[in-house]
Amino acid sequence: MRQAEEKPEHRPGSGEKFPFFPLFKFSSGSxxxxxxxxxxxxPSCRQGKSGHTIVVAGSTSIQPFAxxxxxxxxxxxxxxxxxxxxxxxxxxxxxxxxxAADIGMSSRELRDDEKExxxxxxxxxxxxxxxxxxxxxDSLTIEEVKSIFIGEITxxxxxxxxxxxxxxxxxxxxxxxRGAFQEMVMGKSRISRxxxxxxxxxxxREIVSRDPNAIGFISLGLVNESVKALALNGVKPTEEAxxxxxxxxxxxxxxxxxxxxxxxxxxxxxxxxxxxxxxLIHKEGLIPVRPITRSGG
Amino acid sequence: xxLRLKLKPxxxxxxIQVILYSFTSIAVLVLVFILxxxxxxxxPQLSLEFLTxxxxxxxxxxxxxxxxxxxxxxTLIALLVATPLGVGTAIFLTEYTTESWITRVIRFGAxxxxxxxxxxxxxxxxxxxxxxxxxxxxxxxxxxxxxxxxLPTIIRTSEEAIKAVPEAYRLVSFSLGSTRWQMVTRxxxxxxxxxxxxxxxxxxxxxxxxxxxxxxxxxxxxxxxxSVFSSARTMSVHFYIMAKEGISMPxxxxxxxxxVISILLINVTTYYLMEKYIRRKK
Amino acid sequence: xxxxxRNDRLIRIGLLMIALSAISILAIITVFIFEQGTPIxxxxxxxxxxxxxxxxxxxxxxxxxxxxxxxxxxxAGALIIGVPLGLASAIFLTEFSHRRLxxxxKPVIxxxxxxxxxxxxxxxxxxLVPFIRENFGGPGLSVLAASIILGIMILPTVISIAIxxxxxxxxxxxxxxxxxxxxxxxxxxxxxxxxxxxxIVAGIILGMGRAIGETxxxxxxxxxxxxxxxxxxxxxxxxxxxxALEMAYAGGEHREALFATGVILFIIIMILNTLxxxxxxxxxxx
Numbered sequence: 001m002r003q004a005e006e007k008p009e010h011r012p013g014s015g016e017k018f019p020f021f022p023l024f025k026f027s028s029g030s031x032x033x034x035x036x037x038x039x040x041x042x043p044s045c046r047q048g049k050s051g052h053t054i055v056v057a058g059s060t061s062i063q064p065f066a067x068x069x070x071x072x073x074x075x076x077x078x079x080x081x082x083x084x085x086x087x088x089x090x091x092x093x094x095x096x097x098x099x100a101a102d103i104g105m106s107s108r109e110l111r112d113d114e115k116e117x118x119x120x121x122x123x124x125x126x127x128x129x130x131x132x133x134x135x136x137x138d139s140l141t142i143e144e145v146k147s148i149f150i151g152e153i154t155x156x157x158x159x160x161x162x163x164x165x166x167x168x169x170x171x172x173x174x175x176x177x178r179g180a181f182q183e184m185v186m187g188k189s190r191i192s193r194x195x196x197x198x199x200x201x202x203x204x205r206e207i208v209s210r211d212p213n214a215i216g217f218i219s220l221g222l223v224n225e226s227v228k229a230l231a232l233n234g235v236k237p238t239e240e241a242x243x244x245x246x247x248x249x250x251x252x253x254x255x256x257x258x259x260x261x262x263x264x265x266x267x268x269x270x271x272x273x274x275x276x277x278x279x280l281i282h283k284e285g286l287i288p289v290r291p292i293t294r295s296g297g
Numbered sequence: 298x299x300l301r302l303k304l305k306p307x308x309x310x311x312x313i314q315v316i317l318y319s320f321t322s323i324a325v326l327v328l329v330f331i332l333x334x335x336x337x338x339x340x341p342q343l344s345l346e347f348l349t350x351x352x353x354x355x356x357x358x359x360x361x362x363x364x365x366x367x368x369x370x371x372t373l374i375a376l377l378v379a380t381p382l383g384v385g386t387a388i389f390l391t392e393y394t395t396e397s398w399i400t401r402v403i404r405f406g407a408x409x410x411x412x413x414x415x416x417x418x419x420x421x422x423x424x425x426x427x428x429x430x431x432x433x434x435x436x437x438x439x440x441x442x443x444x445x446x447x448l449p450t451i452i453r454t455s456e457e458a459i460k461a462v463p464e465a466y467r468l469v470s471f472s473l474g475s476t477r478w479q480m481v482t483r484x485x486x487x488x489x490x491x492x493x494x495x496x497x498x499x500x501x502x503x504x505x506x507x508x509x510x511x512x513x514x515x516x517x518x519x520x521x522x523x524s525v526f527s528s529a530r531t532m533s534v535h536f537y538i539m540a541k542e543g544i545s546m547p548x549x550x551x552x553x554x555x556x557v558i559s560i561l562l563i564n565v566t567t568y569y570l571m572e573k574y575i576r577r578k579k
Numbered sequence: 580x581x582x583x584x585r586n587d588r589l590i591r592i593g594l595l596m597i598a599l600s601a602i603s604i605l606a607i608i609t610v611f612i613f614e615q616g617t618p619i620x621x622x623x624x625x626x627x628x629x630x631x632x633x634x635x636x637x638x639x640x641x642x643x644x645x646x647x648x649x650x651x652x653x654x655a656g657a658l659i660i661g662v663p664l665g666l667a668s669a670i671f672l673t674e675f676s677h678r679r680l681x682x683x684x685k686p687v688i689x690x691x692x693x694x695x696x697x698x699x700x701x702x703x704x705x706x707l708v709p710f711i712r713e714n715f716g717g718p719g720l721s722v723l724a725a726s727i728i729l730g731i732m733i734l735p736t737v738i739s740i741a742i743x744x745x746x747x748x749x750x751x752x753x754x755x756x757x758x759x760x761x762x763x764x765x766x767x768x769x770x771x772x773x774x775x776x777x778x779i780v781a782g783i784i785l786g787m788g789r790a791i792g793e794t795x796x797x798x799x800x801x802x803x804x805x806x807x808x809x810x811x812x813x814x815x816x817x818x819x820x821x822x823a824l825e826m827a828y829a830g831g832e833h834r835e836a837l838f839a840t841g842v843i844l845f846i847i848i849m850i851l852n853t854l855x856x857x858x859x860x861x862x863x864x865x
Contacts, residue, residue, distance in 0.1 A: 060827070064355060067519070071353075085434060085516060085528060088828030100433070167718040172803075173636050174828030190635060193645070193806035196720055196814050199798075199824045202542025209543070210709065211718055226543075310764040317675060320667030324734055325684060328691045331702050331731075385597030393591050405856070406602030412852040413608065413845070414792025416819045420826070420841050421608045424615060445604050452601060476583050478590045506695030509794040509823055533695050537795055540701045553698055564693045568686055 054264055057085040058092015058105030059176045060200060061125065061219045062253050065284060066105060069272050072280070082268060089176035093117070096256050102265050104256035107176035107219075108183075117256045122272050124287040126220030126237045127180055127249035128229040130205065132212045136160050139231035142248070146185055148215060151192030156213065168195040169204050169216035177201060180251045181217050221285035242287050253286070332557070339554025342547050348555070352519050356535060357545045361552050363521040367436065367529035370522060371515060372504040374440025375447060380497060382444075383451025384486075387493075390452075391459045392481050411449035415510040418446050422514035434528040439515025446510055447500035454499065458492020459485055495570045502563040505556065508533040532556050612845055616838030628839060634805040636825070636833040643818070643840060645807045649722075650791055650817040650847070652808065653801065656726025657733055657790040662783055664730070665737030669779075672738075673745045674767050685742060692735035700796030703728040708800055717812035720802030725815060728800050729793060733786035740785065744778025745771060777858050784855040792848060794819040818844040 056066055063086045070082035087095065089106040093114055096104030110119060129145055131137060137159045140148075147153045149168055157163045170191055171178035182191070198204050201218040208214040209226035220237055223229045229237050232247065241247035261269050271277060278288040304312070350360035386407070390400055422442030432438040462485050470480040486493075508531075516528030517538065530538075532552055539549040620628050623641060631642020668688075672681045703724055712719030748771050756766040772779070802814025803824055816824075821840050829837055 067355065081520070081523070083518060083520070083528065085518060086827060090830045091828060094830060165717070172824045172828070173634075174825055174830075174833055176828075190638075193633065194804050194813070196718060197803040197805065197816065197824060198541075199827070200538075200542055202544065206541070206543035207720070211712060214718070306762045306765055310762045313764045314675060317667045317671040320664050321671040321676075324664045324668045324738065325688070327731055328688065328734065331694065331698065332691070334702060334706075335698060382597055382600045385594050386601060389591075389594035389598035393594050399595075403598050403602055406605045408856060409849065409852050410601055410605050410608075412788050412792075412848055412855070413605075414788075414794065414819060414848060416792070416794040416822050417608065417612065417841055417845060417848075420822060420838065421611050423826070424611055425607070445608075448601055448604065476587050478587055502693050506693065506697075508695065508697050509819075512823075513826060533697055536695075536701070537697045537799075540697070540704065541799060549701070553701065556695060557698060560693045560695065561690055564690045568689065 052079055052264075053081040053083060054103065054268055055083045055085065055095075055101045056103045056105060056255075056268075057087050057095045057101035058256075059089040059107035059253070060086040061107040061177055062105040065123070065221065065253075065281070065286065068280070068284075069277055070268075072277070073268055073271050076271075077267075080264065088174060089179070090174065093256060096258055099258065102257070103269070106254040106256060107251055108179050109252065110254070110256075117258060118260055120255045120257075120261070120269055120273070121252045121289050122255050122269070123253040123278075123281045124242065124289055125251055125253055126242050126247060126287070127177070127184065127217055127251065128220040128223045128237050129215065129217050129232065129249075130208050130223060130227040130229055131215050132208060132210075133226070133228045134212050135228060137230065138228075139234055141233050142185060145232070146187075146189065149181075149186060149191050149195065150189050151194060164213045167207075167211050167214040168192060169207050169211075169214050170195045170197055171201070171204065171217075172197050172199050175199070176251075177217065177219060180249075184249050184251075185217075223285065239282075239287055250287075335550065335553045335557050338547075338550040339552075339557075342551030343554060347551055351521055352535070352548075355544055356519070356539050356548055361532065361535060361548075361555065363519060364530050364532045364535040364552070365555070367515070367522050368505055368531040368533075370525075371436050371440050371443060371511065371529065371531055372501055374436060374525065375443035375504050376497060376500065378441060378444035379448045379451050379500065383448050383496070384455045384493060386452045387455035387459055388481055388486075390456055392477065392485065407449045407452045410445070411453075415446060415507055418442050419510040419513040421445075422510065427514060433526065434514065434516025434518070435526045436515055436522055436529050437525040439511050439529070439531075440525070442510050442514045443504045443507060446507065447503055450500050450503065451493075451496045454496025455489070455493045458489040458495070461492060462488045491570050491573070495567050498563055498567045498570070502560050502567070505531075505563070506533055506560055507531075508537050512537070609845070612838060612841045615835060616840075616842035619832055619835040620839045620842070629843075632807065634821075636829070636836050639832065641836045641839070643821075643843060645805050646816050646818045646821045646840065647843065648807050649801075649815040650819070650844075652722055653725045653729060653797065653815060653817055654787055654790045656722060656811070657729035658783065658787060660727055660730025661733040661737055661786060661790075665734050665782075665786070666741055666779065668734075668738050669741035669745060670767060670772075673742055674763065674771065685739065688735050689739050692739070696732060696793055696796040697799075699728050699732050700799035703796065703800040711812070715812055717810075718802060718814060720800060720814050722801070722808050722811045722813060722815045725797050725801040725817075726811070728796055729790040732793065732796065733789050736786045736789060737782050740782030741775070741779050744775040744782070747778065748774040781855055781858045784851060784858065788848060788851050788855070791817075791851070792819060792844075794823045798823055818847075 056070065063084060066084045070084050073082055074080060089108050092101065092104035092106055095101035096117060107125065110117065129140065144153065148166060155163050155165055196207065198207060201222050204216045204218050205222060205227055208216045220229065232249065235241050235246045237247050242250050255269055257265060281288045347360040348365065349362055351363045352361060353359035386403065390403060394400055419442065422438055426432045426438035426441055427434055466484050466488065467480055470484045475483070511531050512534050515531065517530045517534055518528035519530055522529040533556060536549055536552040536556060539545060539552065628641055628643050630644055631640065632644050633640045633642045634645060672684060707724050707727060708719035711721060711724055752770050752774060753766055756770045761769065797817050798820045801816065801820060803816045803820055804814040805816045808815045818840050822837050826837055
């Protein structure tokens with residue numbers, strides 16, 4: 001196959017012998033052009049990776065926020081590029097280990113075998129259990145939530161008196177949000193097979209906001225007026241309740257690096273921890289943190 | 298069945314005609330409905346600003362410039378790779394060989410490739426280009442994946458176009474003492490050009506509309522791409538993400554309108570070319 | 580050998596190399612997908628993959644049966660909706676309508692084949708899903724919604740191929756039948772359709788391939804529950820959406836299991852392709 005792709009390169013050579021049909025001149029010319037462009041771009045891109053570009057990859061829960069932080073950072077530092085990618089917490093951890101990313105983003109605690117990475121907590125996020133705004137239910141116990149997601153409670157009758165089937169909406173296997181929910185609410189029990197599965201927090205919110213009988217879980221930072229966040233065991237998911245640990249569904253937003261942060265990477269992390277961004281974090285519904293840097297072996 | 302036997306043929310025909318008429322109306326109306334909804338909600342969103350500004354705040358504000366640029370470049374990369382391969386294959390199949398097991402294998406390969414779902418191309422591109430060749434999520438990975446996807450289309454249309462060139466042209470060229478290659482490049486390709494272009498334009502349409510294969514190979518970074526190694530988000534991917542996550546319905550409709558209009562324009566051009574050059578020759 | 584002849588030979592070899600690209604790409608894709616997907620299938624046993632009902636890939640439970648059934652159900656649904664509508668339209672446009680109407684409508688329908696699948700999915704999400712939820716119950720995201728959207732998506736393919744093959748039936752057949760006193764519908768049913776059969780079937784198979792391979796539109800409207808649906812109003816997950824939904828996050832065996840999903844999808848598609856090839860080849864021979 002490689003041979004086949006290289007073939008067009010040889011055409012200009014034979015082209016000198018015969019005046020060729022224009023299409024071929026055009027295509028061989030443009031192939032050479034694209035090769036040249038690629039060659040020119042390749043080294044510059046490599047260079048850029050160490051000099052002016054930071055690749056940030058991982059949790060899609062953090063991604064939308066990190067996108068914004070990067071936007072503000074790039075406005076301040078002209079010529080610097082912060083490339084924010086999704087991929088999920090596990091992929092982010094993998095990417096920073098292999099060096100594919102300079103900073104990994106994880107929305108779950110690191111496992112023991114991942115502890116060799118440097119972790120910087122940049123924010124904390126609550127997990128909100130959300131329902132349609134028209135749903136009369138305001139509060140559930142964690143046990144009730146668990147029974148609903150296991151599939152033991154299938155209608156709203158017990159809570160509202162109406163015999164409407166509950167539409168359970170969850171994230172897909174492997175997502176950090178689902179992982180956090182599984183760990184903090186479900187424990188060893190499995191989420192029902194019948195649950196509707198969506199692959200982003202935004203989509204879960206969108207579906208719950210349209211279906212009067214739906215229940216789902218999303219990042220607290222992404223709750224808006226289109227859905228209602230339930231109180232758990234009577235505790236509303238407010239910042240206060242999260243800070244004094246009354247609201248229990250809380251997870252960290254971690255930035256991970258392979259080595260102690262330095263250079264542009266450190267600059268970006270410090271920027272995220274700065275008052276300005278922490279305030280922005282606050283405004284967006286996340287819980288700001290003081291930097292906690294741990295270094296592992 | 299038994300009912301049909303009891304009816305008079307004329308009555309039966311009347312009933313069938315009504316059924317056929319209403320089914321056709323349903324089919325056409327549904328398809329037109331989709332078009333109207335997108336254009337009605339999307340056209341008011343369109344403005345010069347929408348087309349020339351980058352998305353801000355995940356696409357809630359601003360325009361779709363970076364996604365347009367990404368779409369164009371991804372498509373260009375795909376075509377630059379697929380066109381020489383596709384046209385070369387077509388020339389070989391029509392001018393340089395006779396029917397044999399080799400041509401059958403080649404045709405079988407192209408037909409199977411055409412039938413492979415885009416998500417499989419996405420999986421493949423992800424493993425080969427993104428992981429193994431370490432291009433990362435980039436326009437290069439996305440473009441190459443798309444090139445493989447549109448290759449069968451280009452092969453098939455070029456082959457048809459070349460076949461449609463009258464045999465007499467070739468005979469005259471040979472009788473004037475030209476080599477096969479001279480005959481192909483000076484006589485056959487020029488007269489098959491419109492047909493070949495049709496195939497290329499058709500592939501452009503397919504590349505623009507593709508989502509599944511692109512999202513896993515080119516990624517979804519919203520930034521304006523700066524090199525072939527930048528991750529980029531095409532219009533289709535942008536629309537998919539905006540619509541599904543309910544980020545901004547007006548902007549989603551706007552993106553959809555741009556997407557649909559460009560594809561319709563492309564298809565109209567193709568249709569016109571086909572009518573003019575290929576079908577007429579037959 | 581003169582230089583010219585040698586040149587021609589070189590060119591021929593070069594073109595052969597290029598011509599083998601399509602088949603090599605097919606081979607590479609096949610090798611990659613199988614290389615990534617089959618080891619895990621054999622590790623946990625083919626049976627647990629094909630017949631297992633539990634898809635909890637992070638807990639080593641990789642049952643793909645719900646997705647296999649899901650893909651088949653949704654595709655069957657698409658055909659139930661798309662084929663009658665498509666065939667009726669093709670018959671109407673070729674045999675019963677004004678030529679001028681056909682000349683306008685056929686291009687329009689073919690143009691619509693180019694509308695990206697995400698647009699179909701979006702329309703489904705905005706209009707069809709709420710309609711089903713409010714009128715028939717359930718979450719709306721369902722087998723029914725996916726079937727209808729896919730059915731509409733395959734319409735242009737089915738219609739345009741059916742029109743072409745009905746048109747290819749020689750007019751003398753029709754004239755003969757009419758001369759024998761048959762009505763137009765009898766002519767269509769007894770003469771034209773049987774003659775155009777294999778072309779129509781090929782179009783349907785092509786539409787079926789499109790339906791089973793569609794990803795994004797299905798993810799948007801199907802609800803994606805990894806469970807064998809107990810009604811057409813229940814959510815469903817197809818093989819394609821299984822891959823697309825979880826690919827982004829999957830690592831290790833989870834990712835391999837998604838490639839295994841790809842392997843099964845690949846095999847199903849190849850069977851369909853071969854069927855389509857055989858039918859079209861049979862028609863060509865006629």
